[in-house]
């Protein structure tokens with residue numbers, strides 16, 4: 236019993252320290268409003284659907300779906316880009332594990348595409364249809380839990396490219 240309590244207080248202490256340090260955000264766990272499912276086999280939804288978006292993602296397939304820790308994940312997607320996406324575009328990504336905000340970060344979109352070699356895509360991305368496929372390995376060390384991801388991509392002049400959100404549950408083994 237005392238062990239249990241110690242453990243609980245330990246956790247509470249860690250959690251509140253982390254909150255104070257700004258590492259995790261509390262009361263920030265609502266999914267974004269205005270979502271619409273994306274065709275295909277994936278847990279992804281388009282979000283902010285009332286706002287005009289420069290990329291229409293028509294279909295996303297994950298294999299396996301849902302993704303499995305320690306396995307390779309094949310992502311295939313197709314969509315249409317309506318306006319040229321140039322250097323300076325960025326993506327705001329937020330990842331939460333349950334109510335804890337694990338990551339809230341802005342990435343350079345063009346740099347990220349090049350670093351991850353997504354079918355050799357590079358900026359400027361001209362308007363047109365795109366069909367991409369990418370294999371990523373999900374590390375086995377990823378802690379189990381319910382992850383919520385929200386990603387919003389913008390052009391350099393802050394026009395919305397796309398808003399994506401999804402929930403992935405990695406069960407304990």
Ligand SMILES: *[C@@H]1O[C@H](CO)[C@@H](O)[C@H](O)[C@H]1NC(C)=O
Pocket residue numbers: 305306307372
């Ligand atoms: C994932 O794919 C890479 C490259 O194709 C391969 O080397 C690796 O063994 C695969 N991992 C698993 C867990 O299948």
